[in-house]
Amino acid sequence: MSASRKTAATTAAAPSGDGPVVVDNIQLAKQAPLGVKIVRHFKRYGALWLMSLPAMCFIALFAYVPMYGLRLAFYNYNPREGLMGGTFAGFKYFNQFFKSGMFTNILGNTLRISLWTLVMGFICPIILALLINQIGSTKIKSFVQTVTYLPHFISTVVIVTMINIFLSPNTGMIGRLFPGKNLLADADLFTPLYWITEVWQHVGWNCIIYLAALSSVDLALYEAAKIDGAGRLQLIRYVDIPTILPTVGILLIMNMGNVLNVGFEKVFLMQNSMNLSASEVISTYTYRIGILGNQFSYATAIGLFNTLVNFFFLVLANIISKKASDTSIF
Structure with missing residues (x-):
């Protein structure tokens, strides 16, 4: 020994x-007793716990404490009695939402916009990262990265303003191609306009994590593949894609948790009376019902339904990914 x-x-x-x-x-x-274990643990990791304390307090205050407000979904809210008051209503507001004439239309709009944005916003950054990784010149690669991720820092209000200017009939850069037609007033075009502009704005930023994963590839693999006669497409297929697959799996699971989460600000700013039939989603409907209509319990029930559906898809995607590729987040 x-x-x-x-x-x-x-x-x-x-x-x-x-x-x-x-x-x-x-x-x-x-x-050892539990108390001794806890003391030993904090003696060893106390500095890390202290450094993480502000973030944990922030999350607890702004993410977990407001969850008590979910109580409103099951009670008839009375402003005079506050959150603690009101009579128990059970699933009254859930049934009201499911039986309302808006349920099918709103859920359909939300799924259509969200799935298009999720799929295209997930595939395009991967393709862009693979293409940028094939650029040999460091200066050109940096220039392309900078140009593609700069739109991410433009505010939503400015983006929607740019969309209105470009699509303006007869005067807009794109609107001139369709004289006499207001593209934003066409309900059938709302979904493609939303996800195309969403992908354009965030594709460069979202590809950064894939570029970081690709930077860990051993250069000897590229050299060995080139010696074997591999071209650029073969390098992408047999070297790059297997490298980023674990990252792709994790990000896909996390994105599945936002299936019904369509950005409120952009949809709300792009809405008008002409495209409302295709642009009304759960987030904007909740705002109209809860804030503008003062139906707080009803709006809370709709929001809780949205959250539960997202949680279901997150767990389902995690289970499928774990069985298929042994990649999971929990």
Whole structure:
């Protein structure tokens, strides 16, 4: 036994008298009382806990404390009695939403816009990252990255203003191609206009994480593949794509948790009386019902339904990914 091993072990008498028994300090630590374990843990990781404390307090205050307001979904809210008051209503507001004439239209709009944005906003950054990674010149690669991710920092209000200017009939850069037709007033065009502009704005920023994963590829793999006669497409297929697959799996699981989460600000700003039939989604309907209509319990029930559906898709995607590729977030 080495000297380090001897210092990490304790000799105790065997009950049968057959000789000494070596007991590791690790085993002794596991047998220690809970209070002792906690003290030891904080002595060792106290600095890390202290550094994480502000973030945990922020999350607790703004993410978990407001969850108490979900109580409104099951109670008839009375402003005079506050959150603690009101009579129990059960699933009254959920049934009201499911039986309303707006349910099918709103859910359909939300799914259509969200799925198009999710699919195209997930595929395009991967393609862009693979293409940028094939650029040999460092200066050109940096220039392309900068140009593609700069739109991410433009505010939503400015983006929608640009959309209105470009699509303006007869005067807009794109609107001139369709004289006499207001593209934003066409309900059938609202979904493609939304996800195309959404992908354009965020594709460069979202591809950064894939470029970071590609930067970890051993250059010897590229050299070996080139010696074997591999072209650019073969390099992408057999070297780049297998490298980013774990990252793709994790991001896909996380994105599935936002299936019904369509950005409120952009949809609301792009809405008008002509395209409302295709642009009314759960988030904007909740705003109209809850804030403008003062139906707080009804709006809370709709929001809770939205959250539960997202949670279901998140868990389902995690289970499928874990069984298919052994990649999961929990």
